[in-house]
Amino acid sequence: MTRGVVGIGGGIGASRFWRALLRVLEPAELTLVVNTGDDLWQHGLRICPDLDTTLYALSGRQDAQRGWGLSGETFRCMDALRDLGQEVWFNLGDRDLATHLLRTGLLGDGTSLSEVTAVLARAMGVGVRVLPMTDDMVTTHVVTTAGAVLHYEEFLVRHQAAPEVAEVRYTGAGRAVPAPGVLAAIADAGLVVLAPSNPLASICPVLAVPGIRAALRTTAAPVLAVTPIVSRVPISDPGERLRAASRAGLLAARGLPPTAAAVASLYRDLCRHFVLDAADAVECDAVRAAVRDVIVVPTLPGTGPPDDVLARAVLGARRHEAV
Amino acid sequence: MTRGVVGIGGGIGASRFWRALLRVLEPAELTLVVNTGDDLWQHGLRICPDLDTTLYALSGRQDAQRGWGLSGETFRCMDALRDLGQEVWFNLGDRDLATHLLRTGLLGDGTSLSEVTAVLARAMGVGVRVLPMTDDMVTTHVVTTAGAVLHYEEFLVRHQAAPEVAEVRYTGAGRAVPAPGVLAAIADAGLVVLAPSNPLASICPVLAVPGIRAALRTTAAPVLAVTPIVSRVPISDPGERLRAASRAGLLAARGLPPTAAAVASLYRDLCRHFVLDAADAVECDAVRAAVRDVIVVPTLPGTGPPDDVLARAVLGARRHEAV
Numbered sequence: 001m002t003r004g005v006v007g008i009g010g011g012i013g014a015s016r017f018w019r020a021l022l023r024v025l026e027p028a029e030l031t032l033v034v035n036t037g038d039d040l041w042q043h044g045l046r047i048c049p050d051l052d053t054t055l056y057a058l059s060g061r062q063d064a065q066r067g068w069g070l071s072g073e074t075f076r077c078m079d080a081l082r083d084l085g086q087e088v089w090f091n092l093g094d095r096d097l098a099t100h101l102l103r104t105g106l107l108g109d110g111t112s113l114s115e116v117t118a119v120l121a122r123a124m125g126v127g128v129r130v131l132p133m134t135d136d137m138v139t140t141h142v143v144t145t146a147g148a149v150l151h152y153e154e155f156l157v158r159h160q161a162a163p164e165v166a167e168v169r170y171t172g173a174g175r176a177v178p179a180p181g182v183l184a185a186i187a188d189a190g191l192v193v194l195a196p197s198n199p200l201a202s203i204c205p206v207l208a209v210p211g212i213r214a215a216l217r218t219t220a221a222p223v224l225a226v227t228p229i230v231s232r233v234p235i236s237d238p239g240e241r242l243r244a245a246s247r248a249g250l251l252a253a254r255g256l257p258p259t260a261a262a263v264a265s266l267y268r269d270l271c272r273h274f275v276l277d278a279a280d281a282v283e284c285d286a287v288r289a290a291v292r293d294v295i296v297v298p299t300l301p302g303t304g305p306p307d308d309v310l311a312r313a314v315l316g317a318r319r320h321e322a323v
Numbered sequence: 324m325t326r327g328v329v330g331i332g333g334g335i336g337a338s339r340f341w342r343a344l345l346r347v348l349e350p351a352e353l354t355l356v357v358n359t360g361d362d363l364w365q366h367g368l369r370i371c372p373d374l375d376t377t378l379y380a381l382s383g384r385q386d387a388q389r390g391w392g393l394s395g396e397t398f399r400c401m402d403a404l405r406d407l408g409q410e411v412w413f414n415l416g417d418r419d420l421a422t423h424l425l426r427t428g429l430l431g432d433g434t435s436l437s438e439v440t441a442v443l444a445r446a447m448g449v450g451v452r453v454l455p456m457t458d459d460m461v462t463t464h465v466v467t468t469a470g471a472v473l474h475y476e477e478f479l480v481r482h483q484a485a486p487e488v489a490e491v492r493y494t495g496a497g498r499a500v501p502a503p504g505v506l507a508a509i510a511d512a513g514l515v516v517l518a519p520s521n522p523l524a525s526i527c528p529v530l531a532v533p534g535i536r537a538a539l540r541t542t543a544a545p546v547l548a549v550t551p552i553v554s555r556v557p558i559s560d561p562g563e564r565l566r567a568a569s570r571a572g573l574l575a576a577r578g579l580p581p582t583a584a585a586v587a588s589l590y591r592d593l594c595r596h597f598v599l600d601a602a603d604a605v606e607c608d609a610v611r612a613a614v615r616d617v618i619v620v621p622t623l624p625g626t627g628p629p630d631d632v633l634a635r636a637v638l639g640a641r642r643h644e645a646v
Binding site for chain 2: 041042043044045046074076077078079080081083084085086094095096097098099101102104105107108120123124
């Protein structure tokens with residue numbers, strides 16, 4: 001048996017990539033460690049945006065147009081909340097609410113987030129093993145130059161990534177423990193892939209959980225990152241543009257430009273391979289300053305050859321000795 | 324200014340009566356003390372069936388056919404929960420969920436149930452003052468002769484009032500405190516009305532909150548009860564039939580038959596007036612054994628003269644000295 005692939009990532013960008021990977025990889029070969037730094041409590045419910053996006057995408061339920069939430073969704077409950085005079089900035093669909101109700105009910109009964117996630121994955125028929133990065137509460141906070149401390153989703157959704165960012169904090173990360181199975185999966189992996197997710201909002205919160213960064217440094221598996229940034233392809237989709245603005249705003253707070261090389265520099269102590277988009281091939285040397293092996297392929301869906309070119313390029317880095 | 328009317332009751336039967344009363348009474352003259360013994364936590368949400376039925380009815384939002392929930396409701400969230408493999412025995416509509424989300428969120432922030440209820444009433448444009456009986460958690464439990472301890476809603480909705488009842492318990496009532504304003508409203512009232520609600524499921528939980536029964540015994544206001552039982556009118560509506568079965572099952576556990584006289588006997592220490600339905604006029608003497616003044620009028624909607632005959636008969640018992 002070949003060793004499994006461990007994927008680390010967030011929501012929308014990561015899920016699109018996992019689906020591409022699953023064109024050439026069996027679900028049982030993939031374990032995902034998903035960012036929970038975006039998790040929030042809204043109206044008494046525990047919302048896990050990245051876990052839900054992952055589960056919805058892997059079960060074929062996600063709204064492909066919007067990128068988040070379920071297809072064929074309605075928003076009658078949120079409309080009713082607005083009718084009750086409530087400000088609703090985080091939209092939850094009526095069917096999506098079932099996920100949050102089930103999760104919140106189970107958490108209230110003492111079930112861990114890992115176990116809840118396994119219940120949800122099973123209920124949705126997801127064959128991939130999906131783990132939260134931790135069962136503890138970690139919150140990505142964006143501190144603005146105006147001094148406001150915003151939950152990341154508040155910064156992204158409510159404020160449309162507009163405020164200038166002074167600092168990104170992973171509140172609670174210091175006391176968090178990796179979820180059961182996370183460290184073992186990394187140690188036993190044949191390949192670890194950092195998804196094309198917002199580095200500071202979706203990857204670094206995972207790396208901030210004590211033990212995970214060390215596990216990535218010490219695993220025998222090669223660690224590969226896929227760039228979330230393709231500088232030379234214009235973005236037309238409004239959702240993508242918002243996410244790009246958020247990525248750039250958070251990188252700026254670290255004094256970094258919104259480039260693939262800047263992302264690579266964040267992973268320099270971990271990564272052996274970095275996948276750069278073919279459109280940004282001129283950045284190859286800049287990336288190589290941080291990560292020695294640069295793989296140049298088309299990474300965006302619909303802009304080059306079929307997705308499995310990317311998937312095969314990524315899986316080419318996998319170590320193939322038997323377990 | 325004449326003294327106000329205080330109404331004590333539960334959900335469906337009570338709300339129909341409050342609406343009849345409001346044909347001849349100004350909303351600002353009425354204060355309701357609503358049973359919360361049916362309150363339950365479902366999927367992490369606090370549900371207050373009787374408070375919600377009351378608010379929905381008074382704001383003209385309730386589904387007149389079903390008797391509970393909102394008109395024009397959809398159930399997509401509950402359908403999605405079933406799709407996730409969950410047993411759903413307590414149906415929550417998509418728009419109704421907004422009420423529970425708002426309430427649960429506010430309770431989680433430390434807001435009391437009284438304050439939450441005031442927020443909801445204001446948001447729905449309800450001019451009547453609606454108070455929960457208590458801000459504490461009190462749960463009506465039905466102990467079956469088979470030894471099961473069921474939440475009242477579980478007995479009613481999930482088990483369709485079928486199990487034989489050995490005992491009715493008001494768990495937590497001994498430690499509960501009347502909600503702010505309840506005792507003062509009773510003390511200052513010109514009339515207190517016990518609604519035509521299930522006596523053991525909707526009225527007695529209120530009376531079980533320490534201080535409320537004593538306040539009813541000592542107030543200068545006359546206390547009047549409206550019979551929830553009309554023995555000689557056949558029930559065709561399935562919902563009504565279920566509620567009648569529940570009423571009878573709970574009364575049987577106290578060794579009482581499902582009659583107006585049996586209901587009157589539960590209130591004998593409190594009530595000066597008892598409204599008996601005209602169809603049950605032959606029970607007049609039996610009722611008088613418990614409550615000295617029996618008022619005989621049609622009490623069921625659509626079975627006699629317009630509702631305001633009942634309302635005027637009830638309000639005739641009000642004391643009219645100025646405040």
